[in-house]
Amino acid sequence: MLDKLFFYLDFPFVRYAIIVGTLISLCSSLLGITLVLKRYSYIGDGLSHVAFGALAIAAVLKVTNNMFIILPVTIAVAILLLCGSKDSRSGIQIKGDAAIAMVSAGALAIGYLLMNIFSSSANVAGDVCTTLFGSMSILTLKPTDVYLCVILSAIVLVTFALFYHKIFAITFDENFTRATGVNVNAFNLLIAIIIAAIIVLAMNLVGALLVSALVVFPALSAMRVFKSFFTVTVAAAVISIVCSLTGIIIAILAGTPVGSTIVAADIVAFFICYTTSFIRCRRA
Amino acid sequence: MHKLFSIFLLLLFTTATFAKENSSNADIDLTRMSSTMVYSMVYQMVTDPQKYVGKRIKMKGAFSSYFDEEANQRFFGCVIKDALACCSQGLAFELAKPRKFPSEYPSEGTSITIIGTFEFEKVEDGIGFPIIKDAKMFR
DSSP states (O other): OHHHHHHHHTSHHHHHHHHHHHHHHHHHHHHHHHHHHTTOTTHHHHHHHHHHHHHHHHHHTTOSSTHHHHHHHHHHHHHHHHTGGGOGGGTOOSOHHHHHHHHHHHHHHHHHHHHHHHOOOSOHHHHHHHHHHTSSGGGGOOHHHHHHHHHHHHHHHHHHHHTHHHHHHHHHOHHHHHHTTOOHHHHHHHHHHHHHHHHHHHHHHHOGGGHHHHHHHHHHHHHHHOOSHHHHHHHHHHHHHHHHHHHHHHHHHHTOOHHHHHHHHHHHHHHHHHHHHHHHHHHO | OHHHHHHHHHHHHHTOOOOOOOOOSOSEEGGGSOHHHHHHHHHHHHHSGGGGTTOEEEEEEEEEEEEETTTTEEEEEEEEEOTTSSOEEEEEEEESSOOOTTTTSOOTTOEEEEEEEEEEEEEETTEEEEEEEEEEEEO
């Protein structure tokens, strides 16, 4: 088995997949904790559908690098969802989960419609399936995709490290943080931008429909076992990276779809953490 | 926690199944790879063919044929599907010893194995397509 694995590792595209998979899972797990605690777990799903809609627009406009359309559109919607719904002066009447559900379903429908009407590809169903489930995207990356991922991941990690204490404060009590003089709106804007960037990156790894799992599962698994914000953050990052690597390796060895294998590994990790927590509670 | 995690990894790895290994004189033997790897490799060959020109390729897939009216020529292909079975792609091949179509060829969709030399056939202005030449075909 190891011979087979080392044989596959000789191919550059497998190494790219492992690098990108590690970085994306690390970034998504860090912000996942904030999203889960702020009760925005489902925003990953909504934003990934927006990214899918933007991808369809980029395909219709025949844009060479579709990232120039996907990233700004997803960031704009993330700001609207995370910041707009909190601002009473903005006049937005639809709030919280309803806004996410509306954007999620709407973007998915528009994306599929555009791909059907304007697609130049002979296999629309295949294109949609690949985008939604990330069938092979991670194993078809070019060096430029890897550089872009490394740069975006570095920005996300540095931002998270620099503003760790502020993000911690905003996650638990926005009003108190505002009272201490912190510009909460600016930090919510920053979180929205980072989340959008992560979602767009994560689409390559697991596909649009499974992005939520990458954001939510490691955070929830870590919360079963650890209690402080710092230990949960570190544990979520470790669980997410291990699950992604395990998923990628199993997928290339056993020939299973990459995205769903990674999510299956995340589910197994969650049940292990849940059982560990359950046993610990029974003993206490 | 550490022990539980080790057991989890062990369980995941033991569920993996592998393609049967077989000996061949190919530089790239796709028949030894998992379906995920085969699909990714063929994608690399189609999108970046220059890296693979001149190499002996062995692959297993479904037989397919297509008649190009403009070129007045029939093309033969070996088609593979991705892990989700929603996408398929393939490589054209040209047999070393031409056969009569359709009597000496398998029917569409029949599982075939081909071995031959990977080439990039230029059509015009640098545009072309990858093809496996001097190929042998087995069922």
